[in-house]
Amino acid sequence: MPVLARWIEAAGIPTVLVTMMPDLATKLFTPRTVGVEFPFGHPFGLPHDTAMQNRVLDEAFHVLAGADRFGTRVDIDLEWPIPRKDAYKAWQPPEPSPIVKLWIEREMLNRQ
Amino acid sequence: MIVDSYRFLPRSFRPIYENVRPDGTDPVWAPFEKRLSDSRIALLTSSGMFLEDSQESFDLDRERAEPTWGDPSFRTIPAQMGAIGLAHLHISYDDILDDPNIAFPIDRLTEAAAGGRIGEVAPRHISVMGFQEKSLEGWRKLTAPGIIELLHRDEVDGLILAPV
Numbered sequence: 001m002p003v004l005a006r007w008i009e010a011a012g013i014p015t016v017l018v019t020m021m022p023d024l025a026t027k028l029f030t031p032r033t034v035g036v037e038f039p040f041g042h043p044f045g046l047p048h049d050t051a052m053q054n055r056v057l058d059e060a061f062h063v064l065a066g067a068d069r070f071g072t073r074v075d076i077d078l079e080w081p082i083p084r085k086d087a088y089k090a091w092q093p094p095e096p097s098p099i100v101k102l103w104i105e106r107e108m109l110n111r112q
Numbered sequence: 113m114i115v116d117s118y119r120f121l122p123r124s125f126r127p128i129y130e131n132v133r134p135d136g137t138d139p140v141w142a143p144f145e146k147r148l149s150d151s152r153i154a155l156l157t158s159s160g161m162f163l164e165d166s167q168e169s170f171d172l173d174r175e176r177a178e179p180t181w182g183d184p185s186f187r188t189i190p191a192q193m194g195a196i197g198l199a200h201l202h203i204s205y206d207d208i209l210d211d212p213n214i215a216f217p218i219d220r221l222t223e224a225a226a227g228g229r230i231g232e233v234a235p236r237h238i239s240v241m242g243f244q245e246k247s248l249e250g251w252r253k254l255t256a257p258g259i260i261e262l263l264h265r266d267e268v269d270g271l272i273l274a275p276v
Contacts, residue, residue, distance in 0.1 A: 001158055001275035003135045003248060004240070004256060008271060011260040014144040018274045021129065023117035028134045031141055035115035041159070041203040043274040044220070047211035053220045057272075061230065064270045065148040070139035077113040088120050090204060097201040097243070098179035 002028035016064040018043045018056060022073055032067045034059050035075035039091035045078075052078065135248070144270060146231075151269035153224075154234035156259070157216040158242030158275040159208055160200035162187045170199035170241040182243035184250025186259060189237040191218060202243050203276055215276050234268045242275050 002025050005015040009031045019025050020043060022035030036043060036056060045052035056076060063074050080087055096104065118126055144151075160170045160183075170183040183199075196212055198205045208215045218237065224230045238259055244251055263271060 001242060001273055004156070004251065004259070005271075005273050006136060006140050007252075007256040008260055008263065008273075009142050010140040011264070012142050013260070013263050013268060014142045014270045016270070016272055018272060020115075020120065020275075021117040022115050024129055024132065028132065029137050029139070031139075035117070037113075037115040037119055039120040041208060041276045042214050043276065044214050044217045047207050047214055050213075050220065053213050053217050054223075057217050057220050057224065058229070060272045061148055061153075061224070064153075064272065065144045065151070067144075070141045075113055075115040084119065090206070091120060093201055093204055098176050099243070102179040 002030040005030050014064060016060050016067075018060050022075060026071065026073055029071070031070055031072075032063050033073040034063050035073060036078065037075075038078075038080055039087045041091045046081070146269055148230055149228055150231045152232050152234050152267060153221060153230050154237050154263060154266070154268045154271050155216055155218065155221060156238040156240070156271055156273040157189075158200075158240050158273075159203070159215045160198050160241035161189060161196050161208075161212070161216060161239040162199060163189065163193060164195040164197040169197060172199055172201055175201060175243070181245050183241050184244060184248075184255050185240075186255050187239040188262065189216070189218075189239050191222065191233045191235060191237065193218060200241055200243070200276065208276075215274060231269075234263075234266050236262060236266055238262070 009015045016032040018034045025033040044056045225233045
């Protein structure tokens with residue numbers, strides 16, 4: 001996704017990336033980034049929590065329109081209200097994705 | 113606060129993300145010149161969302177057969193979107209189907225336009241399926257040019273991208 005943001009930005013359209021992995025966004029030279037410490041699948045927060053969704057969206061507007069330099073990153077100070085181990089389980093697919101199955105078969109994952 | 117990018121990632125996946133290399137390093141920058149309250153804003157989600165009644169799903173059968181491949185096509189989602197399906201083998205669908213706004217906040221964007229925080233909601237938005245081949249050839253050659261043409265045609269002033 002950072003690469004899509006870069007290509008679209010290079011075509012003259014301002015972009016902002018709202019992401020659970022802002023370190024990756026920075027590393028891949030994303031023009032504008034808003035970081036959230038939320039489980040995967042939830043860049044704008046919890047279902048039906050309009051206040052949380054608006055908080056993230058407003059920060060995205062702010063960074064999109066207000067950032068004055070390439071590589072701007074703003075992290076949102078919101079804690080996920082569900083215990084980590086439950087949220088960690090809940091975002092994952094019902095079975096491992098094909099690539100993860102392949103990694104497991106080939107013992108490419110360093111299981112700790 | 114500094115977000116911990118790895119808080120919800122299985123520990124064994126971490127090296128995969130840490131070893132990613134940039135496609136380009138030049139500082140691409142399109143200045144945002146209008147007032148937000150006069151601007152037309154579009155959304156892009158990587159959740160593999162599609163319109164259940166009128167669009168094909170992303171190709172998950174091929175991904176199951178070729179695990180390093182991901183469908184590089186994109187779908188156009190109108191602001192009034194109706195029933196949606198999801199096609200993404202790397203996340204749970206439960207919460208997004210319960211409230212698509214957590215990945216694609218079209219209702220919040222519509223309210224922002226009604227309240228004057230932005231000018232207007234773009235007529236068309238974008239959905240891709242975020243798991244892609246390492247080379248990104250499909251995205252580079254077809255999908256990105258297609259998305260850019262659509263955004264230019266709709267005179268979009270800014271795009272909010274949200275990977276899942």
